[in-house]
Structure formats: C-alpha cells, structure tokens
Amino acid sequence: MLSSIRDYIHVMDLAEGHLAALDYLGQNQQLLTVNLGTGNGVSVLEMIKAFEKSNGVKVPYRITARRPGDIAAAWADTSLANNLLGWRSKLALADMCRDTWNWQQAQR
Numbered sequence: 061m062l063s064s065i066r067d068y069i070h071v072m073d074l075a076e077g078h079l080a081a082l083d084y085l086g087q088n089q090q091l092l093t094v095n096l097g098t099g100n101g102v103s104v105l106e107m108i109k110a111f112e113k114s115n116g117v118k119v120p121y122r123i124t125a126r127r128p129g130d131i132a133a134a135w136a137d138t139s140l141a142n143n144l145l146g147w148r149s150k151l152a153l154a155d156m157c158r159d160t161w162n163w164q165q166a167q168r
Contacts, residue, residue, distance in 0.1 A: 063104040064126065067097035067135035070151040070159065080147040097136025098149045107153070114157035 077096035085091070102110075108119050126132070141147045151159075 062132070063106075063123065064130060065101035065103050065133035065135065066107075067100065068102055068107060068153065068156060069097050069136075069149055070156040072159075073098075073149040073151050077141060077145070077147050077149070080141070080145040084145050092140075092144075094140050094145060095136035095138055096141055096147070096149075097138055099136055099138040101133055101135040102153060107157075110153045111157040111161070114154045115161040117161070 074096055077094075081094055081096075105123075108121055111117070112119055138148070
C-alpha cells in the first residue's frame, strides 16, 4: 500500500507567498486564486523518514487503509505564483522538518 502524496511547504515560504500575493493585489486590484506550494509531491512515508533523518528521532507510525474520500496524490501547480507573483518556495523538506521540531521543542 502506498502512502498518500501531498505538497508540504515550510510555513515561512507560505508566509512569503502570502506577502507576494498582497503586494500583487495592492498593485493590480485584481482578485484571483493562486496556488502556493513547492510544486512537488512527497509521500507521507517520505515525510516521516525525512523528519527522522533531519532530527535524529524515531517517529512511531502505522500504515492503515486510506480514509474514505481521501485522494491518493495532490500537489500544487505553482506556475501562476512563479509567473505572476515572482514567488517560489525556497526552503527544503529537511529545513521544514528541522524547524518544526525545533519550534515544538521550544514550546515545552
């Protein structure tokens, strides 16, 4: 059984994408829908392995059947964000995993 594929994005990249969209809106007064993401699909299992490698921790998990209605794969088409907003995600999956873990540890 394959794990679902999603487009995981670092929260700082997402915030910068929102700022780029607001800048565009301020200059163009045009409302439109723009996908923000990395444009790359990563399986849930790949994400778990990346998190473990980035942080030197073991993540307990179990593989189960896909939830009803859950699609197998989804990732963003970022071409409009790239071309119209001049925006691209910059941070890697390892950065996201490390920063998430560091933030979580700081909240304890």
